[in-house]
Amino acid sequence: MTRVHDMGGRYGDGPVTPIPDEPLFLEPWHRKAMALTLAAGALGEWSIDAARFTREALAPKDYASFSYYEKWIAALADLLAARGLVTREELAGGAIAEAPLQDKALKGGDVAGALSRGSPSLRLGPDPRFRPGDRVRARLPAHNTLVEGGHTRLPAYAAGHVGVVVQSHGAHVFPDSNAHFLGEAPQPLYGVAFDATDLWGWSERAGDEVMIDLWESYLEPVA
Amino acid sequence: MPHDHHHDHDHALLPPDPALRVRALETILTRKGLVDPAAIDEILDTYENKVGPQNGARVVARAWRDPAFLQALRDDTTAVLADMGLIGRQGEHVVVVENAPEVHNVVVCTLCSCYPWPLLGIPPTWYKSDAYRARVVREPRAVLADFGLTLPEEQKVRVWDSTAEIRYLVLPMRPEGSEGLSEDELMQWVTRDSMIGTGLPQRPGGGA
Known part of the structure; x- marks a missing residue:
């Protein structure tokens, strides 16, 4: 079963409304929410996969009502508590166990290097089983096979559908494992093309396509 | 790691107002030495x-002017961008997708809000909205119409x-009327949305 974040194809959301000349941050606290999340992420206590899972594991009513940076801040608090970096008492406004700047904290002078390094997900891993041109079926249902209700990057709208491999991206960290601190478990990643009419039972124009990056264990061969 | 509740959602312990919530977390993280204010x-x-859309615009303008650069970009985008210092957080592995008379490309992240930060900066609100994430995979042409963009059949x-x-x-395809311009001049034609696929390049200062 899927979670609230997995919304590709959903009906009922209404128009997309760009804000003309939108400022970089709509509220002053958005600046701090972004920077705090990046700085705390640099502690190395969780991966991007774990951070994404924590955001999508918000209660559906929170996920739907929170703005983007509210989701970030809620997930940051949840991650800090889950990793034992802050206590529930501290979050609740109790006394803070003060400490000098820790070694693992990202220092001002190290920011440029850390941001330009990022966190590449390419790894040495198994050789790809599929090649460009191969027909593959995305697993049905879309779910994490390691952890019930866990993180997965197979969108529900693609599950069960047949696509064509168009690109082999090499082996990448497997989010379904890494999000739950179960290891990086790299596996081959592919760009797969799906026909829009096949995905939706309808399309705006015959031949339109949706391209999705999918890990090898999400896919099975189609003769 | 439990599937769902990290201790009944610890974030609910913080003040409900988001501005106060952020301030409380900042205070806790700073006093505990986990976050350096200088960082x-x-x-x-x-x-x-x-870092912002000007980074991506330089890549596009250079690709429009320099066939050898375009070919290198096709062959190994990430390596070319690394040479330009345009690889990094949320843009560690990059693929360039080229518009052509037969195909128009649009980018989304339906599951969250993945976006090429080193090339385009921080994503705009509409890119992160439920409406964009939900709809653009199913009815891209209707969504492009929300941006005033109609594609040929x-x-x-x-x-x-x-x-x-x-x-x-x-x-994006190089627009008519942009012939003979320098890289810096061409960059002015490259809009952020044209690099996401929800817009086309625009003559600077408006007008077609």
């Missing part, structure tokens, strides 16, 4: 003053759903 300033300076749409750590940069 906060440096991160904000990076995305407010250094002969141009097929490819929507790229960024489900992994591969980030996509749309290379």
Whole structure:
């Protein structure tokens, strides 16, 4: 079963409304929410996969009502508590166990290097089983096979559908494992093309396509 | 790791108002020595003053002018961008997708809000909205109409759903009237939305 974040194809959301000349941050606290999340992420206590899972594991009513940076801040608090970096008492406004700047904290002078390094997900891993041109079926249902209700990057709208491999991206960290601190478990990643009419039972124009990056264990061969 | 509740959602212990919530977390993290205030300033300076759509626009303008650069970009995008200092957080692996008379490319992340930060900066609100994430995979042409963009019927749409750590940069077609311009001049034609696929390059200063 899927979670609230997995919304590709959903009906009922209404128009997309760009804000003309939108400022970089709509509220002053958005600046701090972004920077705090990046700085705390640099502690190395969780991966991007774990951070994404924590955001999508918000209660559906929170996920739907929170703005983007509210989701970030809620997930940051949840991650800090889950990793034992802050206590529930501290979050609740109790006394803070003060400490000098820790070694693992990202220092001002190290920011440029850390941001330009990022966190590449390419790894040495198994050789790809599929090649460009191969027909593959995305697993049905879309779910994490390691952890019930866990993180997965197979969108529900693609599950069960047949696509064509168009690109082999090499082996990448497997989010379904890494999000739950179960290891990086790299596996081959592919760009797969799906026909829009096949995905939706309808399309705006015959031949339109949706391209999705999918890990090898999400896919099975189609003769 | 439990599936769902990290201790009944610890974030609910913080004040409900988001501005107060952020301030409380900042205080806790700073006093505990987990976050360096100088790093906060440096991160904000990076995305407010250094990294933004002008980075992607330079790549597009150079690709329009220099066939050898375009070919290198096709062969190994990430290597070329690394040489330009345009690889990094949320843009570690990049693929350029080229628009052509037969195909128009649009980028989304239906599962969260993945976006090529080193090339385009921080994503705009609409890119992160439920409406964009939900709709653009199913009815891209209707969504493009929300942006005032109508594609010719002969141009097929490819929507790229960024489900992994591969980030996509749309290379729009070079517009008529931009012949003979320098790289810096051409950059002014390259809009942020044209590199996501929800817009086309625009003559600077408006007008067609």
